[in-house]
Amino acid sequence: MNMNINMLTYPIVAVVALMILHSYASSDMVQLATQGSYFSGLVQAFMGGYGNTIAALAALICSILGIMRNLLSAKGGFGALLSGRMIGLVNTLITVIAVFGNGVLAYLKFSDGGGIYTNLLGTSIFEIVICAGLILAFFLKPKKVIEN
Numbered sequence: 001m002n003m004n005i006n007m008l009t010y011p012i013v014a015v016v017a018l019m020i021l022h023s024y025a026s027s028d029m030v031q032l033a034t035q036g037s038y039f040s041g042l043v044q045a046f047m048g049g050y051g052n053t054i055a056a057l058a059a060l061i062c063s064i065l066g067i068m069r070n071l072l073s074a075k076g077g078f079g080a081l082l083s084g085r086m087i088g089l090v091n092t093l094i095t096v097i098a099v100f101g102n103g104v105l106a107y108l109k110f111s112d113g114g115g116i117y118t119n120l121l122g123t124s125i126f127e128i129v130i131c132a133g134l135i136l137a138f139f140l141k142p143k144k145v146i147e148n
């Protein structure tokens with residue numbers, strides 16, 4: 001049995017990205033701005049959260065594309081082109097954006113003035129897990145199984 005590490009990594013990244021969006025929607029500042037409406041805060045988070053949740057959204061899109069790429073993998077034809085080249089190129093670009101954005105947010109949370117980001121987006125472990133997961137998924141590719 002061949003276990004693809006990306007089938008485990010991408011769902012973890014997606015869950016952590018959703019946790020960041022939840023942290024944003026349930027933060028005190030957003031609840032105050034949306035008059036206590038969690039749903040309005042969640043919609044605001046999915047629309048970019050005034051720039052605060054863009055890195056989490058990029059990680060979520062990257063993980064969805066990674067899951068699709070793993071599910072659509074084919075040996076030949078249009079499925080191989082779609083799962084290999086097209087989704088792979090887009091996923092690579094979004095991975096770079098997501099790792100850079102989440103890395104910057106993790107750095108800002110560790111810096112002296114990072115309290116606002118921690119209050120809005122939760123603990124810095126979220127961004128660290130996203131960066132580690134996306135880097136792991138980028139460099140660890142499934143082994144090709146040769147069938148006789």
